[in-house]
Amino acid sequence: MHAHNPVDWFPWGPEAFAKAKKENKLIFLSIGYTSCHWCHVMERLVFSNAEIAKYMNENFVCVKVDREERPDIDDIYMTALSVYFRLSGSDQNGGWPLSMFMTAEGKPIAGGTYFPPEDSEGRKGFPTVMKIIADLWRNDSETLEKNAEAITTNVRRVMSAKIVVQDTPLTAELAAATVKHLADTHDAKFGGFDFNPARANAPKFPVPSKLALLLYAANRDKDDALRAKLTFTLDAMAAGGIRDHLAGGFHRYSTDRAWKVPHFEKMLYDNAQLADVYVEAFRQTKDPAYKLIAEEMEMTDKRGGFFSALDADSEDVEGKSYVWSEREIDQLLGPNAEAFKLAYGLNEKNTFEVGYVLHQPQPLDQVAAKLKLSPADLEKRLSSSKQKLLTARNRRPQPLTDDKVLTGWNGLMIKALSNAGAQLDRADYLSAAERAAMFVVTELRDEDGRLHRSYRGAASPIKAYLDDYTYLVDGLIALHLATREPKWLNAASKLTDDQLKLFWDEQNSGFFFTATDHEELLARSKDRYDSVVPSGNSVAVRNLLRLAALTKNVSYREKAELTLKAAAGSMQDSPGGFANMALALF
Incomplete structure (x- = not known):
C-alpha cells in the first residue's frame, strides 16, 4: 500500500534506529493495517503528498509497521499513545493509523492517530505537528527526552504490572458470574451484548468469544431466557x-x-x-x-492457507x-x-x-x-x-x-472448518481444514521446527507469537477430534511443548506474548483479556486441559491450573474481559 509513497519508509529494525542515532533524528512510526479505512486516507492525502514527504524525509527517520505482522509493537505503542493522551490531559482514544514520534531508542515522545494534510477547524494538520516536534527537537531536545522517559516509565509500569494472585476458588461459580455479567448487558431492543444505555449509539461489535460462552452456558444450564x-x-x-x-x-x-x-x-x-x-x-x-x-x-481456499482480510x-x-x-x-x-x-x-x-x-x-x-x-x-x-x-x-x-497468511488466524479457521465439517457432515470442510493445517505446519515452520508469524510467497522472518501457537493448537485439536487422525494430536502436543518452553512465565505463571528469545522492546507483555479475539492465555488454558485429557499428560493440567489461578482474581474483578477463560471453568 505504501510502496509508491515518496516517503522513504524503513521497516522496523536496527537499520532505522542506527540511522536515527547517527543523524540525530527522531523516528516517526506509523502503524496500520491493509484493510484500515483511515490508514488509506492518510496514505492518500498525507504520505503521497510530495511536499509533506520531503519534510518527513529531511527531518525524521520514517518507519512503517503492519500491526497484524507485529502485534507486539502495536500493543506497546498503542499503550504509549494512551499514556501520552492521559499525561497531556487529552480525552482522545487510540486507533489506527497509530502515529508516534519517538527517540532513536524507541522511547515515545508524542503521537496521535489520523492527522489531516493541513490545519482545519482548529485541528492541527500533519505538517504543523511535524514542524512543532522537529523544532522542539532542535531547540529543546532535553525536555523532549525527559518527556519520553516519563512516558516510557509509565508504559513499562502498565504493561509489566505483576498480577496479584488472589485466593480465588477455581469454580464454576466464577464462570457463572461472567455469564451473568454479559447477560445483564443484553440490548433488548436490537440484540447484542456489552450494551451501555448511556452510550446507546456506540459502535456494536459481535465479540464471538462472548457469544460462544453464552451459547455454552444456555445449553449447559437449560436456560431458556439466556x-x-x-x-x-x-x-x-x-x-x-x-x-x-x-x-x-x-x-x-x-x-x-x-x-x-x-x-x-x-x-x-x-x-x-x-x-x-x-x-x-x-x-x-x-x-x-x-x-x-x-x-x-467463505470457508474454502484452494491454496491451503487463508488470506487475512x-x-x-x-x-x-x-x-x-x-x-x-x-x-x-x-x-x-x-x-x-x-x-x-x-x-x-x-x-x-x-x-x-x-x-x-x-x-x-x-x-x-x-x-x-x-x-x-x-x-x-x-x-x-x-x-x-x-x-x-x-x-x-x-x-x-x-x-x-x-493476501498475507497469518498463522494464528488460520488456526481459528482450521477450528471453524473442523467443527463445521463434523457438525454439518461436510467432508469438503474437513478437507479444507486439513489442507490449511498442512500448509501452516509445513510452510510456516523453519528447519528447526519454529513457527513463524506470517506468509506471503514465503514465510516471514518474524517468529510466531503466543496467539499463533495457541490458535493453531486449538485448530489442530478440533481437527483431530473431527477426523480422529493421530497426526494432528501429535502436532498439537509438540507445538504446545514448544510454547511452554518459549512463553511460560516461571515466576508468575501464565504465558508472555513474546518468546524468550524475542528482540528486546520497551516491555514484555502478557495477553490477559479476551476481546474481539480470545487472549492467548485463555486459549492456552483450554488447550492444555483438552490435551491433558487426550494424552493423559498431567503436566498440561498443572500448567492450566497455574494459569487459571494467576487470572482468577482479575476474572472476579472484571468478569466481562474473560469470556473464553470462563469456559475453562465449566
Missing part, C-alpha cells in the same frame, strides 16, 4: 447490514445500534469465529437459518463496492425489484450517504404475506435476485485483498 437473548442477537446480526447478504460472511462491526450500517472491512478472525458460533447455534437449535449462515461464509474501501470510498441505489436494483432485477427492495430495506429512508446497505428490516414471512406470495416462492425469487446482484457487484472495482 438462549432467547442469544438467538435474538444472532438473528439481528444475520438480518443486519453487518452481514454480507450477497456473498456471505460478516463485516467488522456495526456503526449503529441496530446493526444496519457496518464498517465494511471483512476480517478472517471475525468470520472464522462467527462461523463456529453459528454452527454451534445450529447444533443446539436445529434452526436451518443458522446452518445456511455458517455455510455461506478484505478492505473496506474501493475507489477510495468506504463501502462503495457493497451498496446500491434504487435505480440500480430496478434496472438489474426488473419485475422482481419491488420484492427485493421490500425484503432488503430499500423502501426505508437511506442512512448511509454512499448508497443503500442491504439488510432485512422485517422477517421474510412477513414480506411474503405483504406480497401475497408463499415463503417458498419469495425465497426462490430472492435467491435469483441475489445471484444477479452479486454478479453485477463482482464487475465493480473490488476492495483490496490482504
Whole structure:
C-alpha cells in the first residue's frame, strides 16, 4: 500500500534506529493495517503528498509497521499513545493509523492517530505537528527526552504490572458470574451484548468469544431466557447490514445500534469465529437459518492457507463496492425489484450517504404475506435476485485483498472448518481444514521446527507469537477430534511443548506474548483479556486441559491450573474481559 509513497519508509529494525542515532533524528512510526479505512486516507492525502514527504524525509527517520505482522509493537505503542493522551490531559482514544514520534531508542515522545494534510477547524494538520516536534527537537531536545522517559516509565509500569494472585476458588461459580455479567448487558431492543444505555449509539461489535460462552452456558444450564437473548442477537446480526447478504460472511462491526450500517472491512478472525458460533447455534437449535449462515461464509481456499482480510474501501470510498441505489436494483432485477427492495430495506429512508446497505428490516414471512406470495416462492425469487446482484457487484472495482497468511488466524479457521465439517457432515470442510493445517505446519515452520508469524510467497522472518501457537493448537485439536487422525494430536502436543518452553512465565505463571528469545522492546507483555479475539492465555488454558485429557499428560493440567489461578482474581474483578477463560471453568 505504501510502496509508491515518496516517503522513504524503513521497516522496523536496527537499520532505522542506527540511522536515527547517527543523524540525530527522531523516528516517526506509523502503524496500520491493509484493510484500515483511515490508514488509506492518510496514505492518500498525507504520505503521497510530495511536499509533506520531503519534510518527513529531511527531518525524521520514517518507519512503517503492519500491526497484524507485529502485534507486539502495536500493543506497546498503542499503550504509549494512551499514556501520552492521559499525561497531556487529552480525552482522545487510540486507533489506527497509530502515529508516534519517538527517540532513536524507541522511547515515545508524542503521537496521535489520523492527522489531516493541513490545519482545519482548529485541528492541527500533519505538517504543523511535524514542524512543532522537529523544532522542539532542535531547540529543546532535553525536555523532549525527559518527556519520553516519563512516558516510557509509565508504559513499562502498565504493561509489566505483576498480577496479584488472589485466593480465588477455581469454580464454576466464577464462570457463572461472567455469564451473568454479559447477560445483564443484553440490548433488548436490537440484540447484542456489552450494551451501555448511556452510550446507546456506540459502535456494536459481535465479540464471538462472548457469544460462544453464552451459547455454552444456555445449553449447559437449560436456560431458556439466556438462549432467547442469544438467538435474538444472532438473528439481528444475520438480518443486519453487518452481514454480507450477497456473498456471505460478516463485516467488522456495526456503526449503529441496530446493526444496519457496518464498517465494511471483512476480517478472517471475525468470520472464522462467527462461523463456529453459528454452527454451534445450529447444533443446539436445529434452526436451518443458522446452518445456511455458517455455510455461506467463505470457508474454502484452494491454496491451503487463508488470506487475512478484505478492505473496506474501493475507489477510495468506504463501502462503495457493497451498496446500491434504487435505480440500480430496478434496472438489474426488473419485475422482481419491488420484492427485493421490500425484503432488503430499500423502501426505508437511506442512512448511509454512499448508497443503500442491504439488510432485512422485517422477517421474510412477513414480506411474503405483504406480497401475497408463499415463503417458498419469495425465497426462490430472492435467491435469483441475489445471484444477479452479486454478479453485477463482482464487475465493480473490488476492495483490496490482504493476501498475507497469518498463522494464528488460520488456526481459528482450521477450528471453524473442523467443527463445521463434523457438525454439518461436510467432508469438503474437513478437507479444507486439513489442507490449511498442512500448509501452516509445513510452510510456516523453519528447519528447526519454529513457527513463524506470517506468509506471503514465503514465510516471514518474524517468529510466531503466543496467539499463533495457541490458535493453531486449538485448530489442530478440533481437527483431530473431527477426523480422529493421530497426526494432528501429535502436532498439537509438540507445538504446545514448544510454547511452554518459549512463553511460560516461571515466576508468575501464565504465558508472555513474546518468546524468550524475542528482540528486546520497551516491555514484555502478557495477553490477559479476551476481546474481539480470545487472549492467548485463555486459549492456552483450554488447550492444555483438552490435551491433558487426550494424552493423559498431567503436566498440561498443572500448567492450566497455574494459569487459571494467576487470572482468577482479575476474572472476579472484571468478569466481562474473560469470556473464553470462563469456559475453562465449566
